[in-house]
Amino acid sequence: MTSKQTILQAIKKSLPPEVPLPDLQGLGVCYENPEAQFAEILKAVGGSFFRVKDIEALNRELKNLKFYQNARKIVSLLPGVGEPTVDLESVEDPHHLEDVEVAILKGEFAVAENGAVWVTDRGLRHRAIYFITQHLILVVEAHQLVHNMHQAYERLAFINPGYGAFISGPSKTADIEQALVIGAHGPRSCTVFLVG
Amino acid sequence: MDHSTRAAQFIRNEARVHWHDQALWYVRVKRDKMAQSVPEWENLREIAAQIKAHTMSRLPDYLEMFEENATRLGAKVHWAVDAREHNETVYQILKNHGVQRVVKSKSMLTEECHLNPFLEARGIEVVDTDLGERIVQLAQEPPSHIVLPAIHKKKEEIGELFHRYLHTEKGASDPTYLTESARGHLREKFLKADAGITGVNFAIAETGGLVICTNEGNADMGTSLPPLHIACMGFEKLIPRARDLGVFLRLLARSATGQPITTYSAHFHGPRPGGELHIVIVDNGRSQILQKPEFRRTLSCIRCGACMNTCPVYRRSGGHSYDSVVPGPIGSILSPAQDPQRYYSLPFASSLCGSCTDVCPVKIDLHHQLLAWRKELVLQGLIPFSKRLTMKVVGWVFQNTWAYEGTGRLVRWIVPKLPRSVLYNRWNVWGKQRELPPFPKESFREMYRKRKVQGSEARNRK
Numbered sequence: 001m002t003s004k005q006t007i008l009q010a011i012k013k014s015l016p017p018e019v020p021l022p023d024l025q026g027l028g029v030c031y032e033n034p035e036a037q038f039a040e041i042l043k044a045v046g047g048s049f050f051r052v053k054d055i056e057a058l059n060r061e062l063k064n065l066k067f068y069q070n071a072r073k074i075v076s077l078l079p080g081v082g083e084p085t086v087d088l089e090s091v092e093d094p095h096h097l098e099d100v101e102v103a104i105l106k107g108e109f110a111v112a113e114n115g116a117v118w119v120t121d122r123g124l125r126h127r128a129i130y131f132i133t134q135h136l137i138l139v140v141e142a143h144q145l146v147h148n149m150h151q152a153y154e155r156l157a158f159i160n161p162g163y164g165a166f167i168s169g170p171s172k173t174a175d176i177e178q179a180l181v182i183g184a185h186g187p188r189s190c191t192v193f194l195v196g
Numbered sequence: 197m198d199h200s201t202r203a204a205q206f207i208r209n210e211a212r213v214h215w216h217d218q219a220l221w222y223v224r225v226k227r228d229k230m231a232q233s234v235p236e237w238e239n240l241r242e243i244a245a246q247i248k249a250h251t252m253s254r255l256p257d258y259l260e261m262f263e264e265n266a267t268r269l270g271a272k273v274h275w276a277v278d279a280r281e282h283n284e285t286v287y288q289i290l291k292n293h294g295v296q297r298v299v300k301s302k303s304m305l306t307e308e309c310h311l312n313p314f315l316e317a318r319g320i321e322v323v324d325t326d327l328g329e330r331i332v333q334l335a336q337e338p339p340s341h342i343v344l345p346a347i348h349k350k351k352e353e354i355g356e357l358f359h360r361y362l363h364t365e366k367g368a369s370d371p372t373y374l375t376e377s378a379r380g381h382l383r384e385k386f387l388k389a390d391a392g393i394t395g396v397n398f399a400i401a402e403t404g405g406l407v408i409c410t411n412e413g414n415a416d417m418g419t420s421l422p423p424l425h426i427a428c429m430g431f432e433k434l435i436p437r438a439r440d441l442g443v444f445l446r447l448l449a450r451s452a453t454g455q456p457i458t459t460y461s462a463h464f465h466g467p468r469p470g471g472e473l474h475i476v477i478v479d480n481g482r483s484q485i486l487q488k489p490e491f492r493r494t495l496s497c498i499r500c501g502a503c504m505n506t507c508p509v510y511r512r513s514g515g516h517s518y519d520s521v522v523p524g525p526i527g528s529i530l531s532p533a534q535d536p537q538r539y540y541s542l543p544f545a546s547s548l549c550g551s552c553t554d555v556c557p558v559k560i561d562l563h564h565q566l567l568a569w570r571k572e573l574v575l576q577g578l579i580p581f582s583k584r585l586t587m588k589v590v591g592w593v594f595q596n597t598w599a600y601e602g603t604g605r606l607v608r609w610i611v612p613k614l615p616r617s618v619l620y621n622r623w624n625v626w627g628k629q630r631e632l633p634p635f636p637k638e639s640f641r642e643m644y645r646k647r648k649v650q651g652s653e654a655r656n657r658k
Contacts, residue, residue: 161466186413
């Protein structure tokens with residue numbers, strides 16, 4: 001007997017009585033001003049929030065960011081946003097992204113409830129870029145803001161192989177005496193631009 | 197060694213106990229704030245409990261569905277009956293790929309299976325990448341908490357460790373400085389690793405995907421650089437549908453650390469292009485728990501640690517006093533299920549106050565199960581003789597009115613006359629950390645009788 005059969009047989013030996021799967025309809029909080037809610041939570045978890053009208057305004061704000069001014073290695077996957085110096089497509093090995101300082105990437109949608117942005121590796125050569133960059137900038141279209149996590153999962157279908165993540169703020173830890181420190185392994189900052 | 201003996205070592209340092217207590221209470225308060233900010237919190241808990249109960253009732257179907265879907269996405273699924281098979285499986289995969297260095301993100305399952313020493317004995321370097329886990333790994337200690345592995349360590353002690361191993365400045369204890377040093381050290385490990393091992397927070401039957409939640413992003417760093425990812429999961433991590441995550445992700449981080457969501461909630465569906473994803477599904481005693489109707493609900497646990505943060509015994513006795521991979525209230529139920537002889541004292545490491553049950557995001561009736569375990573352990577004959585004898589005598593006294601009254605009278609008369617040395621000796625375990633209350637002259641029963649007589653006399657006079 002294989003281990004799989006052994007395990008399944010052991011489980012089947014005394015299965016609990018059938019319990020119906022609950023309905024998730026009607027769950028979730030909706031906010032009067034989801035944008036304000038998103039901004040507030042994102043700031044509370046250590047991120048920065050900008051609301052801009054268009055790409056032009058975004059570029060203006062970008063130039064004011066201190067870490068951007070000093071950055072030399074910049075990745076941008078959004079046409080017309082920032083001044084990229086590294087072409088992600090031409091990097092063979094994700095290990096070579098080690099010294100990227102700023103990555104400007106697209107967020108598919110944002111969640112007001114918890115300040116999270118959904119990102120994926122679709123059309124992205126190295127998903128390591130989300131974590132290895134020193135500073136992460138996520139750009140989300142303003143109309144792609146949902147209220148809560150239940151609405152978020154209504155948008156998601158996981159049919160093909162791929163990676164996706166909710167990112168809410170910069171990499172952080174509080175493992176030393178509960179003192180919150182921003183910038184554990186991943187990005188030291190997370191800036192979200194809501195555009196449109 | 198039982199829990200109270202190990203706890204006695206921890207409470208010798210009173211200031212430290214207080215500090216430990218406060219640190220965990222601080223997390224509990226953050227959790228309360230978050231729970232109160234969600235108006236439908238109680239409803240969410242109920243639904244989460246139902247989803248888990250449903251999954252358990254159809255577990256074989258969901259496990260096969262998960263395997264089928266995960267395989268379709270390109271992952272390789274392995275099954276392991278016990279810790280040994282789990283470790284062998286992981287080792288074989290690493291060996292087949294010629295792996296020398298592994299980075300691992302937090303996984304209580306690999307702790308439970310003692311994977312690190314197993315791999316290290318076979319010449320593989322394993323680096324725990326969660327900062328708290330790295331700290332206890334350097335200190336050659338097990339984690340003392342499932343979410344906050346180094347909660348028992350002072351920053352000065354961590355500074356000392358880092359000075360020795362990461363060459364930080366001597367005497368430095370600033371958390372920001374120490375974290376920055378660890379960042380540099382661990383980034384180097386990430387860049388040199390040949391494989392990443394992770395735990396699993398949720399496995400989705402419907403899609404064949406895995407969800408892993410961290411605040412540091414270490415699971416993502418460790419799986420996006422090396423081409424090989426091995427994910428180890430107990431079979432109870434399964435949930436039916438992706439949309440069920442809406443419920444669990446709302447509960448998990450709020451309950452664990454008082455955050456609205458973990459910084460990174462990563463969804464892995466299949467290996468990344470050119471890479472490999474192996475998933476090891478482990479039983480290791482879980483099917484035994486499933487067969488016990490009164491205890492099977494413990495398999496719903498999502499490992500948030502809220503029951504530890506709120507437990508008055510855990511907070512004051514420290515995680516290591518449980519001598520178990522999962523400490524605190526939930527560990528006190530899971531551990532005796534796996535090895536009742538070794539962990540017989542854990543269900544007694546509880547005040548049965550019920551606070552753990554109140555905070556549990558999946559509504560496990562923890563304090564009821566702790567009580568049920570006490571009975572079970574008595575039936576199995578695993579309770580020490582002294583405790584059994586006491587219970588027998590006390591039980592007999594409580595059953596006989598005359599014995600109860602007589603004992604009370606005797607004790608009220610004799611105790612105030614006894615010298616301290618007779619009262620507070622090693623047989624009076626109760627009096628170890630506390631004073632006996634002042635003994636009243638009369639029992640409640642005597643006072644009641646007297647007043648009844650006085651009352652009827654007064655009525656008669658009217």
